[in-house]
Each structure stands twice: as C-alpha cells, then as structure tokens.
Amino acid sequence: MTLLRSIFLRREAGILVMIVIFCAVVGLYKPQFLTGQSLRIVLLLTPLIMIGAMAQMLVLIARHVDLSIGSMLGFSAMVVGLMYREYPDIYWLLGFPVAILTGAVLGLGNGLLVTLFRLPSIIVTLGTLSLYRGLTFIISDARQINRSVIPTELKVMSRTSPIFDVPWIILIAFAIALMTFVIARHTQLGRQTYALGSNPEAAPLRGIDVTKVTLIVFTLAGALSGLAGILYASRWGFVNPSNTGAGFEFQVIAAVVIGGVSINGGVGTVMGTVLGVLLLGCVAAALPLLGIPGSTQNAIYGAVILIALLIDRSVRQRGAISMSRTTS
Amino acid sequence: MMEGLPMLIEARGISKQFGGVDVLSDVDLDLHAGEIHALLGENGAGKSTFAKILAGIHRPTRGKLRLNGQPVDVSSPIAAQKLGIALIHQEPISFPDLSVAENIVMGRQAGGLLSRVPWAKIIADARRYLDMLGVSLDVTRPMRGLSIANQQMVEIARSLASDSKLIIMDEPTAPLTPREVDTLFNIARRLREEGRTIIFISHRLEEVRMLCDRVTIFRDGAHIATQTIDSISDDEIIKLMIGRTLKKYMRKHMAAIGETALEVSNLSLPGAFEDVSFTLRRGEIIGLGGLVGAGRTDVARALFGVAPAASGQISIGGVGATINKPSEAIELGLSFVPEDRAGHGIFSTLSVEHNLTAAIPNLIAPSGFISRKREHGISSQAVDDLSIRLASLRQPIVELSGGNQQKAILARWLLTEPKILILDEPTRGIDIGVKAEFYDMIGDLAEAGRAILLISSELPELLSLCDRILVMSEGRITAEFPRETATQESIMQAAVPRTGMAA
Numbered sequence: 001m002t003l004l005r006s007i008f009l010r011r012e013a014g015i016l017v018m019i020v021i022f023c024a025v026v027g028l029y030k031p032q033f034l035t036g037q038s039l040r041i042v043l044l045l046t047p048l049i050m051i052g053a054m055a056q057m058l059v060l061i062a063r064h065v066d067l068s069i070g071s072m073l074g075f076s077a078m079v080v081g082l083m084y085r086e087y088p089d090i091y092w093l094l095g096f097p098v099a100i101l102t103g104a105v106l107g108l109g110n111g112l113l114v115t116l117f118r119l120p121s122i123i124v125t126l127g128t129l130s131l132y133r134g135l136t137f138i139i140s141d142a143r144q145i146n147r148s149v150i151p152t153e154l155k156v157m158s159r160t161s162p163i164f165d166v167p168w169i170i171l172i173a174f175a176i177a178l179m180t181f182v183i184a185r186h187t188q189l190g191r192q193t194y195a196l197g198s199n200p201e202a203a204p205l206r207g208i209d210v211t212k213v214t215l216i217v218f219t220l221a222g223a224l225s226g227l228a229g230i231l232y233a234s235r236w237g238f239v240n241p242s243n244t245g246a247g248f249e250f251q252v253i254a255a256v257v258i259g260g261v262s263i264n265g266g267v268g269t270v271m272g273t274v275l276g277v278l279l280l281g282c283v284a285a286a287l288p289l290l291g292i293p294g295s296t297q298n299a300i301y302g303a304v305i306l307i308a309l310l311i312d313r314s315v316r317q318r319g320a321i322s323m324s325r326t327t328s
Numbered sequence: 329m330m331e332g333l334p335m336l337i338e339a340r341g342i343s344k345q346f347g348g349v350d351v352l353s354d355v356d357l358d359l360h361a362g363e364i365h366a367l368l369g370e371n372g373a374g375k376s377t378f379a380k381i382l383a384g385i386h387r388p389t390r391g392k393l394r395l396n397g398q399p400v401d402v403s404s405p406i407a408a409q410k411l412g413i414a415l416i417h418q419e420p421i422s423f424p425d426l427s428v429a430e431n432i433v434m435g436r437q438a439g440g441l442l443s444r445v446p447w448a449k450i451i452a453d454a455r456r457y458l459d460m461l462g463v464s465l466d467v468t469r470p471m472r473g474l475s476i477a478n479q480q481m482v483e484i485a486r487s488l489a490s491d492s493k494l495i496i497m498d499e500p501t502a503p504l505t506p507r508e509v510d511t512l513f514n515i516a517r518r519l520r521e522e523g524r525t526i527i528f529i530s531h532r533l534e535e536v537r538m539l540c541d542r543v544t545i546f547r548d549g550a551h552i553a554t555q556t557i558d559s560i561s562d563d564e565i566i567k568l569m570i571g572r573t574l575k576k577y578m579r580k581h582m583a584a585i586g587e588t589a590l591e592v593s594n595l596s597l598p599g600a601f602e603d604v605s606f607t608l609r610r611g612e613i614i615g616l617g618g619l620v621g622a623g624r625t626d627v628a629r630a631l632f633g634v635a636p637a638a639s640g641q642i643s644i645g646g647v648g649a650t651i652n653k654p655s656e657a658i659e660l661g662l663s664f665v666p667e668d669r670a671g672h673g674i675f676s677t678l679s680v681e682h683n684l685t686a687a688i689p690n691l692i693a694p695s696g697f698i699s700r701k702r703e704h705g706i707s708s709q710a711v712d713d714l715s716i717r718l719a720s721l722r723q724p725i726v727e728l729s730g731g732n733q734q735k736a737i738l739a740r741w742l743l744t745e746p747k748i749l750i751l752d753e754p755t756r757g758i759d760i761g762v763k764a765e766f767y768d769m770i771g772d773l774a775e776a777g778r779a780i781l782l783i784s785s786e787l788p789e790l791l792s793l794c795d796r797i798l799v800m801s802e803g804r805i806t807a808e809f810p811r812e813t814a815t816q817e818s819i820m821q822a823a824v825p826r827t828g829m830a831a
C-alpha cells in the first residue's frame with residue numbers, strides 16, 4: 001500500500017475533498033463565494049460549534065453521547081448573563097471562569113448519573129437536556145438577558161482581533177481544538193478514552209479507571225459547553241432562555257459524525273472534527289448566497305450528514321476491496 | 329529433572345464457587361520456574377477457572393497462593409500483571425482501534441492522566457519485544473484486522489513487556505494453522521530457556537507431548553494428578569480425565585426404529601468439517617460426541633441452513649434437499665435447539681408465551697392477525713405437556729430457571745411438529761433433577777417416531793440415551809459405536825485429536 005493511498009483512505013482526506021467540491025460547485029453559481037470575505041463568514045459561523053464538537057468528540061470516543069450540551073450552553077450563558085445584570089460593576093473577564101465552572105458542574109452531573117447508576121448516557125443526557133433547559137427558565141424567570149447588560153468588552157471580542165484580523169472568538173475556538181488534540185493524542189487521559197471506547201470490557205482488565213475517565217470526559221464536555229455559553233453571549237449580545245443553545249447538540253453531533261468520529265467509540269480525530277465543522281460552516285454560509293431560506297437549514301444539515309456518511313462508506317469499501325486485492 | 333528447579337508458584341487449597349456451585353475444590357498445584365506445564369481435563373473440569381484465578385480475573389473462595397515463596401494476593405488483573413502473571417486468552421483481548429504498540433504497553437504506563445504519552449519510547453519498546461519474538465509487524469497499525477495468530481503474538485509481547493514470570497496460554501493453538509503453531513511452540517521453548525514458566529491449556533495430547541515437561545489433570549473441579557510427561561501414556565491421561573463413576577440413567581423404552589428420515593453424505597464445509605456422512609432413522613437417537621470445537625455444532629448449523637455446507641448431499645425422507653436458510657429447514661420438518669440459549673435461543677425481553685409461539689406464526693395468526701385466544705391455548709397446553717414451571721405465561725422468559733428456559737425452547741420447536749430434531753447440548757447448565765426429566769422427554773420424542781440428533785459433551789448422557797454414537801474430532805467423524813459397545817474410554821479415545829493439526 002502506497003503512502004499516497006493510505007492518506008487518501010483517511011477520513012480527513014475524504015472530508016477535505018467534499019469541502020473542495022462543495023465550494024467549487026457553489027462558486028460556479030456564485031463566484032463571490034470564493035472570496036476571503038466568505039471564508040471569514042464561514043469561520044465566524046463556526047467557533048461555538050467547533051468548541052461543542054471538541055466536547056462531543058471526546059464523549060463519543062469514550063462510547064458515550066452527550067445530548068445535553070446545548071442546554072448546558074444555555075444554562076451557563078444564563079448564569080453569566082444574570083451575574084452581569086445583578087452586578088453591573090463586576091470585572092467582565094470573571095464571566096469566563098464562572099461560565100466554565102457552571103458548565104463543568106452540569107457535566108459532572110451527567111457523568112455521575114452515568115457512572116453511579118450505570119445508566120446509558122443517551123437516556124441520562126436526554127433527561128438533563130430537558131432538566132438543564134428547565135432550570136434555565138427557572139433561574140431567569142423566563143426572561144431574556146438583553147444587549148445592554150452584556151459588557152461591551154465581551155461583545156467586542158467577536159469582532160476585534162489581536163493578530164491578522166482574526167477575531168478573538170475564532171482564536172479561542174482553534175486554541176480549544178489544539179488543546180483537545182494534545183489531550184487526545186498526547187496524554188494518558190486521551191489514550192485511555194480511546195481504549196475505553198474501543199473495548200469497554202477490556203478497559204478495567206488493563207488497569208483503566210473507567211469511572212474516573214468517564215467522569216472527566218463528561219465534566220470536560222460540560223466545561224467546554226460553558227465556554228461556548230459565554231462566547232454565545234459575546235457573539236449574539238443576548239441570552240434567551242428558550243433559544244440560546246437550542247438545537248446546538250444536533251449541529252455538533254452532525255459536525256462530529258461527518259468528521260469521522262464513530263458513534264461506536266474508539267475512533268475519531270481532532271483534524272477530522274475540525275474539517276467536519278468547516279464543511280457544515282461552508283454549507284451554512286452558502287445557503288443565504290444561494291437564496292435558500294434559513295427555515296430549510298435543518299433539512300439541509302440532515303441531508304449533508306447522510307450524504308457525507310454514504311460517500312465515506314462507499315469510498316472506504318472500495319478502498320478495502322482494492323487493498324485486499326493488492327495484499328492477497 | 330524437575331527437582332532441581334526452584335518453585336515459582338505454590339497453590340494450596342484453591343476453591344471457587346459460582347452461585348453456590350463448586351467449580352474448583354481444594355486444588356493444590358506447584359509450578360517450577362522454567363517449565364512448560366500442561367493443564368488437561370474435560371470441558372468444565374475447572375482449567376480455565378484456575379487460570380483466571382492465577383490471573384486475578386476471579387478471586388478464589390478459599391485457598392492461598394505463594395509466589396517465589398512469598399504469600400501473594402492476586403486481587404485484580406493489574407495486580408497479576410505487577411506480579412508477573414499474564415493470561416493469554418484463546419481469542420485475545422485487545423483494543424481494536426488502538427495501535428499494536430499501545431496494546432502492548434497499555435496498563436503499564438506510569439504517571440497521571442495528564443502526563444504525556446511517550447510515543448517514541450512506546451513504539452521503540454513494542455518493536456523490541458516483537459523482534460525478540462521474531463515477529464515482524466508494523467507496530468503503528470491498529471489491532472483491528474490482525475490475524476488471531478498475530479493477536480496472540482501481541483499478547484505474548486505484552487507479557488514480555490511486563491516481564492512476566494508465569495505465562496498462561498488458554499487453548500492457544502485452536503485457531504492457529506500448523507505453521508503458526510510451530511512458531512508459537514518455538515517461542516514458548518525460548519521463553520522457557522529464559523526461565524519463565526508457561527501453563528499450556530490444551531485438548532491436543534500430541535501438542536502436549538511435543539511441548540510440555542509436566543502434565544496436571546483436572547476433573548470435576550479437582551486436581552487429579554501431576555506427572556512428568558514421560559511417565560504417563562495417552563491412555564492413562566484419558567482415563568484420568570474421564571475416570572468418574574456416575575450413576576447411570578437408563579432410557580425407559582427403546583423406540584422401534586423406522587425408515588430413513590435424514591441421510592447426509594460427504595457433507596463438507598472447509599475450516600469447519602469434512603466429509604461427514606450418516607443416516608438417521610425415525611425413532612432413532614444418534615449421539616454426536618467429541619470435544620468442543622470438533623465441528624459438531626457446525627454440522628448442526630449446516631443441516632439447519634444457518635451456515636450451509638459447501639459440498640455434499642442432504643436427503644430428507646429419501647428426497648434430496650437443498651437447505652440454504654433456516655426457514656427452508658423448518659419447512660422440511662427440521663428443528664434445531666441451539667446450545668447458546670442466551671445468544672441464539674430465547675427472546676429474552678419477551679414473555680414465555682411469545683417465546684413459545686415464535687416459530688408457529690401461521691398457527692396463532694391464521695387470518696394474519698394474532699389470535700390471543702389461540703396463542704394462549706397453544707402455549708398453556710405446551711407448558712402443561714412439558715411441565716414448565718412458571719408464575720405466569722406473561723412473565724419474561726429470563727425470569728425462569730435455566731432448565732425451564734430450555735424446556736420452553738424445546739416446546740417452541742416441538743410445536744412446529746418437527747420430524748427431525750437436532751439438540752445441541754440440551755442439558756448444559758441444567759441441574760440434575762431437570763436433566764432426568766429431559767432424558768425422559770427426549771426418549772418419548774423418539775418413541776413418537778421423531779428422528780433425533782443429540783450433540784453432547786457429556787459421555788454418560790450419550791451412553792444412556794443414544795442408539796448409536798458418532799464421534800467427531802477436528803471436523804471429521806472418527807468413530808461410530810452402537811449403543812452396546814460404546815464406553816466412555818472408547819469415545820474419548822476417538823475424540824482426542826491426534827494429528828496436532830487444525831481442521
């Protein structure tokens with residue numbers, strides 16, 4: 001097997017090809033799609049999803065799933081919004097540790113339910129999806145946190161940039177991706193997460209503390225959702241108890257699955273996930289240009305997931321066949 | 329020659345109970361440093377349980393272990409690894425998505441969860457251990473897709489990486505080709521020269537003779553004998569393996585044997601069985617004996633169309649038949665009660681009633697809709713007929729005892745009015761009382777004119793129930809005994825593989 005073929009067979013290459021083809025086709029109809037400006041739009045659409053996708057990726061690799069990350073995002077954003085409203089003079093950067101800690105506590109709650117009671121994570125997080133959303137309504141009295149309450153410094157982060165005209169919010173998202181890469185690839189925690197998802201029965205036989213790893217993964221997912229929560233407040237300038245983070249889990253799972261993370265655990269890379277996020281971003285950016293109404297966006301997302309999975313499967317099958325031919 | 333070697337393991341009074349049943353009782357065993365020690369015994373004799381106790385997977389109910397003269401507590405697989413004890417399963421445990429190198433070192437790395445993974449060192453170490461074994465494998469490739477032989481090599485490399493003094497191989501050769509077996513044996517001998525001890529669990533006496541220094545024989549959970557291999561003959565080993573005296577169950581009536589129901593000639597499925605031929609008549613019970621893995625279940629699955637044979641003929645009632653899927657087999661009047669109740673037999677979440685009627689949709693739903701009344705009537709009749717003990721027909725089948733579950737599955741197939749019944753280890757895991765009931769039932773079925781093929785590893789069961797006994801070994805029928813001349817010894821002689829080669 002040549003090096004070239006092994007690269008081509010990698011999931012990441014497949015998504016990259018899909019992105020290129022998609023952009024080329026859209027560019028054919030709307031040449032303005034292929035400009036730096038739309039790259040900027042794509043990137044601005046993606047930072048929250050990028051952060052959520054990193055969280056979800058780790059959870060899926062451990063052979064779990066977290067459906068509650070949108071609700072954790074909403075709750076954390078609301079806690080921070082309330083803090084800014086009740087204490088207008090508070091130092092604005094304090095919102096970050098508060099949001100991250102709030103999310104971490106919610107994530108730890110998921111992890112404890114999964115590990116202590118041995119409940120399937122899909123059921124636990126389906127429950128906390130509603131629970132955390134409901135709590136958001138309760139703590140906010142079902143009222144929105146308005147633009148005037150969010151500190152200007154925070155809102156400006158989504159537009160201003162320290163270097164190369166790349167806004168802070170995008171830099172933060174890529175920093176999180178880098179951090180996740182280091183965790184997944186270069187720490188014992190990361191490798192044990194892959195091992196756990198790859199063979200949960202064997203994990204304890206090989207000395208992996210399954211409870212600890214599971215708790216950490218869910219807590220990390222919560223913390224990253226909390227971070228996404230405060231960045232939501234920065235990006236949109238408000239926090240709404242029903243809208244903020246609603247449907248977020250769907251976009252995130254879409255991006256992660258397109259990026260080649262297996263729902264059966266043990267498989268997935270940060271590079272694939274980043275590309276999955278960018279593919280979704282390209283689709284989202286192209287829709288208004290092509291005059292497709294936002295109301296059909298969900299249907300399009302769904303179609304993109306299915307198409308990506310089908311293409312990937314057929315490419316891999318063909319690859320596997322030709323490989324077995326060359327080796328036999 | 330063994331006397332000079334230092335002692336590595338001294339096991340004293342090791343006992344293990346599962347759910348009140350003794351699986352091992354008071355086993356004493358000494359293992360020398362630098363020997364290859366065979367552990368022999370019938371299925372269920374306690375070999376694997378003993379191995380798992382040494383490897384920390386099970387904890388003994390009673391008993392003590394000493395390692396190099398020091399008392400040790402093997403509390404977990406990781407504790408075993410730290411003590412230098414490694415167990416290599418027949419189907420090795422691995423993380424299929426992780427690299428070969430990671431699989432070799434997993435569980436050995438020091439440091440906290442956030443400490444760095446030393447990739448360069450892991451890869452270099454893994455290469456070194458595989459080189460020591462003379463195996464060339466790309467250590468960065470994932471485990472998924474490796475052959476069983478290579479997976480075993482990775483496991484052995486694992487045991488080298490943790491510098492194991494005791495390596496237990498549980499039937500390692502069963503899935504290997506002859507050449508792979510050679511490689512494994514050479515490696516085992518080299519490990520012995522380095523002073524490591526190997527426990528070799530196998531059914532193949534030939535291999536045991538080629539490789540091992542001493543043999544220990546287990547029977548019914550007890551240690552029977554330990555001898556040097558040169559001081560004991562194959563016949564003596566076999567006698568010690570079976571040598572029990574069980575009270576004999578006798579079939580009450582012998583049925584009148586009628587015309588041919590099933591004729592099988594030259595049936596073959598490469599890798600599973602070769603050239604299997606026999607004739608089964610109405611009213612006859614044919615026993616299919618042999619060791620686990622001899623191909624008996626594969627023959628049954630082929631007859632039932634689960635995994636059809638590649639060549640050969642099947643004729644039913646004198647007419648040639650093609651059976652490519654189970655529904656065709658059922659149509660022809662065959663029924664198959666599989667061995668793995670939990671995996672293939674029951675619909676565990678459904679009620680007893682639904683389980684009973686699962687194979688007769690046409691009877692309970694003559695108009696296309698299920699008639700609750702018919703379903704209830706048919707299933708309560710079946711429960712009465714086989715005296716299945718239950719609280720309610722509506723209760724989930726998993727709540728029944730093992731014996732009653734097995735009866736329910738038998739009832740399901742009897743409802744299809746089969747002419748030919750294949751039973752695969754029908755009494756495994758059933759207590760003695762229910763067993764006798766089962767034997768009566770099987771005898772009655774034959775008397776009613778059904779043809780029965782009974783797969784069983786329990787020799788007394790074969791001897792007391794069957795009109796004829798066929799013995800399979802390594803995919804071939806190696807002997808046929810009429811009821812009158814069959815003995816436990818003669819069946820076992822024919823069952824033990826002699827060639828030392830995989831089928």
